[in-house]
Amino acid sequence: MKINEFIQQVKNNQVDIIEHTHKVIEECKKINHEYNYFNFISEELALKQANEIKKSIKNNDKSIKNKKLLGVAISVKDSICVKGVESTAGSRILKGYKPLFNATVIEKVIEEGGIVIGKTSQDEFGFGAFSTNVGLGFKIPKNPFDKERSCGGSSGGAAGLSQKLNNHIALGESTGGSIVEPSSFCGVYGLCPTYGLVSRYGLMDFGNSLDKIGPIGKGIQDAALLMGTIAGNDKNDSTSLNSDHIDYQSLLKEPVKGMKIGIIKESFGKGIEKEVDKAVRKGIEKLEDEGVITEEISLELPIKYGIATYYMIATSEASTNLAKYCGMRYGKSDKLEGNFNEYFTKVRSENFTEEAKRRIMLGTFARMAGYRDAFYLKAAKVRTIMINEYKKSFKNFDALISPTAPMLPPKLSEIEKLTPLQNYLADVMTVSPNVAGLPHLNVPVGNSNGLPVGMLLTGDHLQERKLLQLGSVFDRN
Amino acid sequence: MKNFTADIVIGLEIHVELNTKTKLFCGCPTKGNEEPNTRTCVTCLGMPGSKPVLNKKAVEFALKLCLALGCEISPELIFSRKSYFYPDMAKNYQISQYEIPLGKKGKLKLKEGKEVGITRVHMEEDPASLVHPAGMKDSAYVLVDYNRSGNPLAEIVTEPDLESPEETRDFMKQLITVLEYLEIFDVNSGIIKADANISIKESGYTRVEIKNITGFKEIESALVYELNRQIGEAKNHRTIHHETRSWDSESGVTFSLRKKETEEDYGYIIDSDLTVVEIKNEWINKIKKGMPELAQDKVKNFVSNYRIKKEDAEIIAADKEMAKMFESVAKQVDANLAAKWIRRELVRVLNYNKKELNETGVNEKHIIALLKLIQNKKITDNIGQQIIEKLVENPFDVNEYVKKEKLEAVSDVSELEKYCREAIAENPNAVEDYRKGEAKALNFIVGSVMKKTKGKATPKEVNEIILKLIKL
Numbered sequence: 028m029k030i031n032e033f034i035q036q037v038k039n040n041q042v043d044i045i046e047h048t049h050k051v052i053e054e055c056k057k058i059n060h061e062y063n064y065f066n067f068i069s070e071e072l073a074l075k076q077a078n079e080i081k082k083s084i085k086n087n088d089k090s091i092k093n094k095k096l097l098g099v100a101i102s103v104k105d106s107i108c109v110k111g112v113e114s115t116a117g118s119r120i121l122k123g124y125k126p127l128f129n130a131t132v133i134e135k136v137i138e139e140g141g142i143v144i145g146k147t148s149q150d151e152f153g154f155g156a157f158s159t160n161v162g163l164g165f166k167i168p169k170n171p172f173d174k175e176r177s178c179g180g181s182s183g184g185a186a187g188l189s190q191k192l193n194n195h196i197a198l199g200e201s202t203g204g205s206i207v208e209p210s211s212f213c214g215v216y217g218l219c220p221t222y223g224l225v226s227r228y229g230l231m232d233f234g235n236s237l238d239k240i241g242p243i244g245k246g247i248q249d250a251a252l253l254m255g256t257i258a259g260n261d262k263n264d265s266t267s268l269n270s271d272h273i274d275y276q277s278l279l280k281e282p283v284k285g286m287k288i289g290i291i292k293e294s295f296g297k298g299i300e301k302e303v304d305k306a307v308r309k310g311i312e313k314l315e316d317e318g319v320i321t322e323e324i325s326l327e328l329p330i331k332y333g334i335a336t337y338y339m340i341a342t343s344e345a346s347t348n349l350a351k352y353c354g355m356r357y358g359k360s361d362k363l364e365g366n367f368n369e370y371f372t373k374v375r376s377e378n379f380t381e382e383a384k385r386r387i388m389l390g391t392f393a394r395m396a397g398y399r400d401a402f403y404l405k406a407a408k409v410r411t412i413m414i415n416e417y418k419k420s421f422k423n424f425d426a427l428i429s430p431t432a433p434m435l436p437p438k439l440s441e442i443e444k445l446t447p448l449q450n451y452l453a454d455v456m457t458v459s460p461n462v463a464g465l466p467h468l469n470v471p472v473g474n475s476n477g478l479p480v481g482m483l484l485t486g487d488h489l490q491e492r493k494l495l496q497l498g499s500v501f502d503r504n
Numbered sequence: 505m506k507n508f509t510a511d512i513v514i515g516l517e518i519h520v521e522l523n524t525k526t527k528l529f530c531g532c533p534t535k536g537n538e539e540p541n542t543r544t545c546v547t548c549l550g551m552p553g554s555k556p557v558l559n560k561k562a563v564e565f566a567l568k569l570c571l572a573l574g575c576e577i578s579p580e581l582i583f584s585r586k587s588y589f590y591p592d593m594a595k596n597y598q599i600s601q602y603e604i605p606l607g608k609k610g611k612l613k614l615k616e617g618k619e620v621g622i623t624r625v626h627m628e629e630d631p632a633s634l635v636h637p638a639g640m641k642d643s644a645y646v647l648v649d650y651n652r653s654g655n656p657l658a659e660i661v662t663e664p665d666l667e668s669p670e671e672t673r674d675f676m677k678q679l680i681t682v683l684e685y686l687e688i689f690d691v692n693s694g695i696i697k698a699d700a701n702i703s704i705k706e707s708g709y710t711r712v713e714i715k716n717i718t719g720f721k722e723i724e725s726a727l728v729y730e731l732n733r734q735i736g737e738a739k740n741h742r743t744i745h746h747e748t749r750s751w752d753s754e755s756g757v758t759f760s761l762r763k764k765e766t767e768e769d770y771g772y773i774i775d776s777d778l779t780v781v782e783i784k785n786e787w788i789n790k791i792k793k794g795m796p797e798l799a800q801d802k803v804k805n806f807v808s809n810y811r812i813k814k815e816d817a818e819i820i821a822a823d824k825e826m827a828k829m830f831e832s833v834a835k836q837v838d839a840n841l842a843a844k845w846i847r848r849e850l851v852r853v854l855n856y857n858k859k860e861l862n863e864t865g866v867n868e869k870h871i872i873a874l875l876k877l878i879q880n881k882k883i884t885d886n887i888g889q890q891i892i893e894k895l896v897e898n899p900f901d902v903n904e905y906v907k908k909e910k911l912e913a914v915s916d917v918s919e920l921e922k923y924c925r926e927a928i929a930e931n932p933n934a935v936e937d938y939r940k941g942e943a944k945a946l947n948f949i950v951g952s953v954m955k956k957t958k959g960k961a962t963p964k965e966v967n968e969i970i971l972k973l974i975k976l
Contacts (some may be wrong), residue, residue, distance in 0.1 A: 039929050114552075126553065228554075230553055236776035238773075264557075265558065347771075350589065351550050355591065394772065395771050407774075
């Protein structure tokens, strides 16, 4: 059943929303038991919401007619604040923390009748591409197609759940590829919007000049629906853009004939698994069949310097963003001993993972006097050059194409063997659009031995609609 | 670095609390409920997911300050994160400005005309306040009050142009006058803090930083103490360390906080939660138009329009309240009389009582009533001085007071003559001395009359009557 049909049935009272929500929660528990997609299932909140919806329907409340997400289960990446619901960004340092306020996206979701079912698992604060860098005491989510394999990261729980649960859309978050990459590994549609299109208010920062909240859905309709709900200016987030309201769903049917696409030469061939290469090329053929004009282009600079630039900026920002977690005001605390310095050090040493510490140290180093010119400031300059490079190509193209990930979902046992640098290279396709703040969409384009392959569509700033239109070619049943 | 030649070199970093209604990055009130942690929200508490939103009014206030100090103004306002761990920091970084301050290359004129260079003026948020329940040195724990967290501050950094504690006090006084005129600082409850760098020739200008000096009166005491300490060390051939010291105002000493082997590294990065704010010329011009007349403009105005002496005008204009008072008083009584009485008598009594005008409750009505009495010779200067002294202690209705205490001048000549005859009769020796040519002896007789009238006679008039009587 398509998401719109489901919403219509809820509106018409053909679905008992309380009963349905009960079922959804039970299913979530079952899925979670097997796949670890949740850090917290917000049963109480979900049922409270379902009750309110039921009451409104009973009372023939006129506002019901216009609710865009009525009755739809919405899962929330753990780094997004939900009032009164434990939100930890996957870190032990925030264990027990219940935010005092809803993120703007949560306010919007609730306003539109979406039902918040829980907080999905992720790499701690988003620090990873495989959801294997979960916080201390958290469980690693598993690939929905093969439990031995990774579901990608950092929005791993969100993407995995989107594959497994129907009539559900996930709120994911991306700093360097954390929406599209897990979407690729889980065979779902993940859209990372233009930086600033969706309010970050209530998102626990990783790299605040890079962080974006975006939808992940099993179908393109799902992603488009949630995208339209959460986009828009927010006075609580200074970086939020003034954008026109767009009904992305209604645009999905528009023809793609005549659209021009650049195929990024450097993202094929060397370093790309054969099966991935093959499936993505097939995807391109499918677009060509629809009348899309393709042309191979070179985008050397973003591919070559993307990873370095990204890790300098993201870790510099992360090291300041994570400074506030010191066991003093919220989250994990400890016995007050020694001076404040000793206490902060103890709490942080004991509750951050190795990877979080690595990134904090990297970032702190990159912004220290004597190094900041060579690292942090240089990265900021390269970022500008990268944006210009992309902008040039968007004069000629509506979108760019590359594989989303260079590999099929790897086995968890293989990931353990990777060095940190090899780990970071998994982001090679996705970091550059993130650094440039460009919207990008993962489209599942095929399978190899039962494992999904994703194609990455990158568009110009605020051109999400074009990406969704192109993506809809692959989801027309 | 400058090549110093002065005996003493002082530079300042001053933090001024701008008196906006709400905080710099959230809507919490800057004043009101004093109960700890009541004027807070997720943003000024630094809760995960909260974001700063800039208070444009605070930028306007800071721009006024930059303009008044003649600064070059940056075309863009950019905020940075200054990172360091401290319990009073909600986020363990402070939103401040780094590479490009809002204003730079300004100056401020001291009383004697010397110009002190302003290196930069930038904006930042105030941290929370730490409460030491058993005093700073002896408390086993501290409490944190976030009511102040996020209040807007302007930081003013001077060139090392100051050469004595007295000059530094004057700088602070002049700065506060500017802030007061601009109405961007609450003189009564606002916080103004200074960190001072001071060094002396004898040590080869080894810089010592003194932190935590609150208010302009304290700065002089702190610097005098530190200066004497440094001179003492130098005299005894002890090393003066490059260090940071703290001023303890209660015991009146500075004590070492830490030696400075290296400069602190705050790892500044741009705060990308805040977008770059363009500071357009139209905005600056609009602010310029709304700027009040500053002290130095007032001096010119007073001299040319009220025809009072420049030195009187300078002293009156240095205090915004006093300038306002002068302007009202000069409309009702002779401007020179007003200037003389405000600048001499009122200032004298204020200084004696170590009070600021706005602390006394004395207003223009008191002074107008008083000066009208003086101008119309209803009371003598002598009585006038006594009344001002009493007013500063505790204000009252001047006319009623004069009536009740029967302080009207003795203007009836026959009555005055009666006192004078008595005085002459009682002091035959003094009369004799005067007649012998000792002019001073006359003062003695006049003084005796003044005593009899309790100051209610004019010495000049008494003088004339006595001379007339003696010569008869």
